[in-house]
Amino acid sequence: MKVVIIGSGNVATILGKLMIQHNINIVQIISRNIEHAKKLAEELNTNYTDINGLVDDTADLYLLAISDASLTESLLYLNIHDKPVIHTAGAVSKDVLKVLSPNYGVFYPLQSLRKEMKIIPPIPILIDASNVYTMELLKKMAHKISDSVQIANDETRQKLHVAAVFSNNFTNHLYALAEVFCNREGIDFNLLKPLILETANKITEASPDTVQTGPAIRKDLITIEKNLNLLSEYPEMKSLYIIMTDSIINHYR
Ligand SMILES: NC(=O)c1ccc[n+]([C@@H]2O[C@H](COP(=O)([O-])OP(=O)(O)OC[C@H]3O[C@@H](n4cnc5c(N)ncnc54)[C@H](OP(=O)(O)O)[C@@H]3O)[C@@H](O)[C@H]2O)c1
Structure with a gap:
């Protein structure tokens, strides 16, 4: 060809x-x-x-x-x-x-x-x-x-594209924000890499729905409050944190 x-x-x-x-x-x-x-x-x-x-x-x-x-x-x-x-x-x-x-x-x-x-x-x-x-x-x-x-077809591809934006572009943006936060706070971002890889690998064996962890699914309001306080100088991260936390809580309600 x-x-x-x-x-x-x-x-x-x-x-x-x-x-x-x-x-x-x-x-x-x-x-x-x-x-x-x-x-x-x-x-x-x-x-x-x-x-x-x-x-x-x-x-x-x-x-x-x-x-x-x-x-x-x-x-x-x-x-x-x-x-x-x-x-x-x-x-x-x-x-x-x-x-x-x-x-x-x-x-x-x-x-x-x-x-x-x-x-x-x-x-x-x-x-x-x-x-x-x-x-x-x-x-x-x-x-x-x-x-x-x-x-x-066009419709299926368009829908897959939306799913790909969530699974790939948005998650990568969250890594980028976490990296900026680590750099500004003097923390080594490399420490998070095994966690990132483990999270991605897990979904080859289980539905992401069944492997969610973190303060939002536990409805741990004290930890959530502490995290939000640490984000007071990062308004964009803070608003994303609130949106994601609400989304996780609503999803598992
Ligand atoms: N990258 C991905 O991960 C990915 C995955 C799946 C699908 N796609 C799709 O694949 C396509 C290409 O994406 P890409 O990532 O390869 O883009 P890219 O790296 O930004 O390259 C874009 C290409 O488009 C050409 N171009 C831009 N404007 C043009 C114009 N007005 N007239 C003629 N040529 C023009 C550029 O030519 P010059 O450099 O010569 O100016 C360049 O070769 C897009 O439709 C994208 O949605 C991308």
């Missing part, structure tokens, strides 16, 4: 590396910024151009790994003659690609990806397509690079 990747950021880089590892032929990288296109093309040992350049028309598939906002801008620079075209966004409808080809779809990697990551984690792939032909192509490619492949 020959693929052109449009984009040169996190997803383009990681999916590009995975494709190469699994003998999928990347024939061209196209990116808005030619320097970014060049850098990724060198890494993947392929050709490159910017979005005003000549698109390689020999590919079997065109993969757009560009920002959500730019997917809804004009994509007509991509003249692909009805070839299959897909994007990688969880929260954008597949139909934005209708203008480019009747054969379109989505290839959503449900993982937090950074182009700098040295070890590529397992990536569930959620696919959707405008027709059977494109779906079969996507299944074939997804199964090559992932052990976990499911079909998910």
Whole structure:
């Protein structure tokens, strides 16, 4: 299978590396910024151009790994003659690609990806397509690079995206706030890392609902009060602490 990747950021880089590892032929990288296109093309040992350049028309598939906002801008620079075209966004409808080809779809990697990551984690792939032909192509490619492949329409992907924001983006933000707090209070944040890992690991064996601990589920109002006093100089953390505590108490009521 020959693929052109449009984009040169996190997803383009990681999916590009995975494709190469699994003998999928990347024939061209196209990116808005030619320097970014060049850098990724060198890494993947392929050709490159910017979005005003000549698109390689020999590919079997065109993969757009560009920002959500730019997917809804004009994509007509991509003249692909009805070839299959897909994007990688969880929260954008597949139909934005209708203008480019009747054969379109989505290839959503449900993982937090950074182009700098040295070890590529397992990536569930959620696919959707405008027709059977494109779906079969996507299944074939997804199964090559992932052990976990499911079909998910626009609505399901949007819902999964909400769940992913809670499970990943919000928890990471809470770690970031805890780190700032530790640094300002002269405490070693590293001490918390085994606890963070243990909490994440636990849910591989049990529902998170059954393993909640802490002062909120115990309704330990004295400890909660003491913690809030320590947060008097951290108004943002204090209001999040109150919201999360109320949420846990209400959840287990
Ligand atoms: N990162 C993740 O963990 C993750 C996971 C699942 C899905 N996704 C989805 O994958 C897509 C790409 O995410 P990413 O993390 O790879 O983003 P990213 O690292 O920020 O890269 C964004 C890419 O979009 C290009 N771009 C931005 N604005 C553009 C425009 N107006 N026209 C053309 N190209 C434009 C950039 O090109 P230049 O650098 O050349 O300007 C860059 O290559 C998004 O739809 C995102 O929702 C991301």
